[in-house]
Amino acid sequence: MSKLMPASAIGTPFERLDGELKVRGTAPYAYEQPVENPVHLYPVLSTIARGRVERVETAEAEALDGVLTILTAETTPRLADSSDRELAVLQDTSVGYRGQIVAAVLAETPETAREAAAAVQVTYTEEPFTAQLHGDDPALYAPEELNAGTPTDSSQGDFDGAFDTAALRIDATYSTPPEHNNPLEPHVTVAQWDGTVMTLWDSTQGVHAVRGTLAQVLGLEEEQVRVIAPHVGGGFGSKGMPHVQVVMAALAAQVTDGRPVKFPVSRQQMYTLTSHRTPTIQHVRLGAADDGRLTAMSLDILEHTSRIKEFAEQTPAPFRMMYASPNRRTTTRLTPLDIPVPSWMRAPGECPGMFGPEVAMDELAAAAGLDPIELRRRNEPEVDPETGNPFSSRHLLECFDLGAERFGWENRVARPRSVQEDGWLVGMGTASAVYPFMRQPANTARIRYEQDGVYSVQIGASDIGTGSWTALTQIAADALRVPVDRIRLGIGDTRFPTASVAGGSSGTASWGGTIIAAARAFREDHGEHPSPGAQTEAQPPEDPEAADLALYSFGAHFAEVRIHADTGEIRVPRMLGVFSAGRIINPRTARSQFLGAMTMGLGMALHEQGVLDPRFGIFVNSDLAEYHIPTNADVLDMEALWIEDRDEHAGPLGARGIGEIGIVGSPAAIANAAYNASGTRIRDLPLTPDKFLT
């Protein structure tokens, strides 16, 4: 058992240490890093979904004043490794999706680059393509495994037999549409090649991940790639893995005689170049006894992927461990399409995977005549039903109990469409949340004593809005037993020791645990009164015990929904999330993360829908005017609370991560409230007004 580190700065609601820079606007994001005499890149994107580029006519574009060169498949430097076809930009003439880079203009100004890109004429040979996910597609296949090493299928007991004989049965299909991460800072890379070192100012969730991938595709040693990202304007998964713009900028930088190349991906280009969340079709079957106890549960998932690169979401993961039932089964099948490459978006797996099942639980509660919270109480497992491992900490029911009290759940009228106020149908709903605890290996931290009580603490971590600058400073202060103002934190640069990606809600635990290990090693090496320049690098110890435990965070969402009886307009006047996520490092920034994820969940419930036109293979609503995310006026009374549990198995911090759990389950709570309000069960997101006008 790892012992929890005593807290002093940890648990204090400090303001963000980078906050002054952020409110002034002087924190330098990737595009804003000072570089001399930059070249501006603007891409030419394919206008067919599949086929070959036959000819790129560049003469007219090259004749414009200020155009330096136009890169095509013929003129672009070769990659050492072009096996990742998402990243193999301009390495051949094949086109794998509409909106793929087929040429790139380098010019003296952004205006000239863009004008020239419009003047480049590309002719193609088109090939047949498919761009629609549907359930009877013969191309559906079982991937070898799902994201994060999750098994594709699972089966325990006899699902079919138990379902056939169940007293209560729910058998329904749910769907979630393609969604786009849309961080407010568009993806951007500034690249400079001095003949030996490739420097990349990149908007990324992980500088070392970018370095590793770029070194491999470019055929460089890792020491020849430097990645810098001190401030990142949001990511939500799309900046977790390097996408094509990083490689494009790095290739372009090889033809500019040392001048830096700026490639800011436009908002519209992000819809094809920088990933999206796959749509899901979720067939859920729940069998239960009369008292609501589950006897059989199955989840069959269909998703799309790109033909040029597979991404298989671990969507069934939460279904496998959430509730007790002896007979259970899950499957996941993918259709390869000629479309942009899907990837991570906030809580990949858990977020879509807790929509269908949590609405199905609401349907089962109605069928059983039970309160939805009572149904969950009756199906609370004693151990992880999938593995049999005990939970390190499972406080789901406490979250429901506290939330029910604070939300006024006792005022809910169980019979749907029972409450009307001034023409609005009013209802309440709830749903569970879950997210696994993850700590990434391959982290190292460096601690050096400077002078006058000041310590440098360095690790290549990232702050994508999560508050890492502040939280890691607090952790370092407690680990070294000094005040926070003695810590000089360094993150967001590959000059610092290797760090894992800000993803999977693993950042604080992974980086913070490493800082704690380095602080212990530093004190062992140099004592409490080190000499200036004393330095130690260390990695965290292995934690073998965790393998025998189910480590998860849990939560309960509550929502009140109002639907206009005549227009179907839907509003969410109240949302409450109650979470159990272990130790909270900074209550001020933690609350913001919970609320922010719930807000994104509100968007998923009400607004967000990438419309993929199967006739063209393109997302047609590719900007913020047509792809709607929540605005200020969409968010009304919203609050997040937490039960702070001591999890002595979740590393020395005991913090299980908070970046994603807030979005998991929140769309289901809203959909369940919408049913309670209107009596209309909507199983397909988003909950747009037309769906209530039946």
Added chain:
Amino acid sequence: MEARITLQVDGEPRSLTVDTRTTVLDALRDQLGVTSPKKGCDHGQCGACTVLLDGRRANSCLALAVAHDGAEVITSEGLAGGTPDGELHPVQRAFLEQDGFQCGYCTPGQVCSAAGIIEEAAAGHPSTATEDLQAEGGIDLTDAEIRERMSGNLCRCGAYVNIVAAVRQAAETAAARRDGAANPEVPVVTDSPTAESMPEHPEERA
């Protein structure tokens, strides 16, 4: 085609030659190195580029620089008094205290927009959330007014709850100053912990 223009940026006259296709936003960011206004969409859809243009908030990505020769541009950086260590504007102070942001990319636009709506409401400009359009004088910035007026500034991190709290706090500060209830020389907002004022470690105190 190029044109020679001058912009008053955060109080400083800045002369430059612009491509006539250059927006105020790109002139600031690419040519003058003023990167406080952000580019989130370049289409007037997200509000990250909001500045005070001749005293009113505007999406600087939708304004052509050549059409604003001689204009006064105030960015969030300039609101703070123009110097890197200048005291924060009460709106900025409120955003910091209420944690009205996460990644910070939309924040300079939110700050300019908030400063703008406080002035607009005080001057009696109505919004669709305003109930009494006949009322004389300033309009009270209720939460509904703040949400409506701030909805041109998108925040993907979802900091809206805290943004509303920050704008409410800043509006109350501004109202108190207008009413003469506070000395304008002294910030009304109370400080909360910062790097300088963070408590010492208990072991060190002992």
